[in-house]
Amino acid sequence: MSELYDLLVFGKKKRDFIETERSVQTSFSPKENTYSQHPSEEEDWDKIRSEVISCIKCRLFRTRRKAVFGDGSNQTMLMVVGEGPGADEDLQGSPFVGKAGQLLTKMLQAVQIKREKIFITNIVKCRPPENRDPQPDEISVCSNYLKRQIALIRPKVILTLGRIAASFFLETKEGITKLRGKSYEKNGIIIVPIFHPSALLRNEALKYPAWEDLKMLKEILEKLGFYQNDSIEK
Template identity: 55%
Template structure:
C-alpha cells in the first residue's frame, strides 16, 4: 500500500487539538506515563524480516490470529471478555502499538475505541490517513484487571504474536504509543520523554515513540509535541 501523506501543514494541528467529546461508558485514561515498573520484553529474533517482500503474504494475519486461538497462555484469559488482536490494513506502511486493551476495547474486541481511541483517530486523520490505511495493535491482547500495567509473564506470552503481526505487515514505520509500549519494544527503562521524537531501530524497522493519546487527554498542552513527532513520521513515509 502506498501511504497518502498530507503536507505537514500547521493547519492540521487543529485536528489533534480539538477537544474529544466524552462518550457514554468510556473507560477513563490509564496512567501510562507514570509507571516506573521494570519492563522486560521477551527475547526477539535478531533479524525480524529475513526475506524482503513488497506485499504481505496472503492470509498471514488471519493465520496469526488462528494460532492464538482461544488463548490460555497467561492468567488474563480468566478475566477478559475478548481477545483484542488488531485492526487495519494488512499492507500498512504505518503501525501504531499501544499498551493493552481497556474496558471498551475488551467489550468490543477492537483496539483504541474509547476516548483515547477517538483522539488517536483524529491524530491519524491529521496525518492525511485513515484507520483503515494503518494498522493498530497493542503489546498485549487481553485487558489486565482494573487496567493495571501488564506483567512480564503476560508480555512474554503475547510478544511472539505481536512480532508475527509486525512480520506479516512489514510496516515502514512503527509508532510506539506511550511509556509502556516504547520501553517494551526497545527493551529499555528510559522514560518516554527521553525516547520520543526520534527514530530508533527495531529489527530493521524505524520506530518512533510518542506520548499515548490517554496521556494527551490529561495533558492537552502536549498535543503540539505529539504533532511534531507525527510530522517526522509523515516525512519518513514520503521517502
C-alpha cells in the same frame, strides 16, 4: 503544517502547550531484535487470529471479555502499537475504540493516514484488570503474537504509543518523555515513539509535542513513499 492545524486538531495554539525540543535524528541500535524475522512457511494471518482469540497462555484470559487481535490492513508499511486493550476494546474486540482511540483517529487523520489502510494493535491482546500496566511475564508470552504479526506484515515503520510499547521495541527503561522526539531503527524497521493518546486526554500540555512527533512521522512516511498509494486521508 500551520498553527491552524494545531488549533483544529488538538484545540490549542502552540503557545498554550509545553515547549519540547524536537529532534528528527535517527538513532541506530546495535542490538538485534527478534520481531522482524521471516515467518515460517505454515504461518498465516487467520491462524494467528484464531490463536489470539482462544489464547489461555497467561492470567489475562481469566478476566477478559474479548481478546483484541488488531484492526486494519496486513498489507501496509505502517503499524501502530499500543500497550493493551481498555474497557471499550475489551467489550468490542477491536483496538482503540474508546476516547483514546477516537483521539488517535484524529491524530492519524491530521497527517493524512486512514486507519483502515494501516494495522493497529497492542503489545498484549487482553485487557489487564483495572487498566493496570501489563506485567513482564504477560508481555513475554503475548508479544509472541505481535512478533508473528510483524513478521507477516513486514512494516517499514512502527508508531509506538506510550512508555510500555516504546520500552518493548527499544529495550530500554527510559521514559517516553526522553524517548519521543526522534526515530530509531532496528533491523530495518523505523520506530517512532509518541505519547499514548490517553496521556494526551489527561494532560493537554502534551498535545503539542505529540503533534510535533506526528509531523516527524509524516516526514518519514513521505520519504518512504507511503503517500503515493491510497493510504492517504483526503
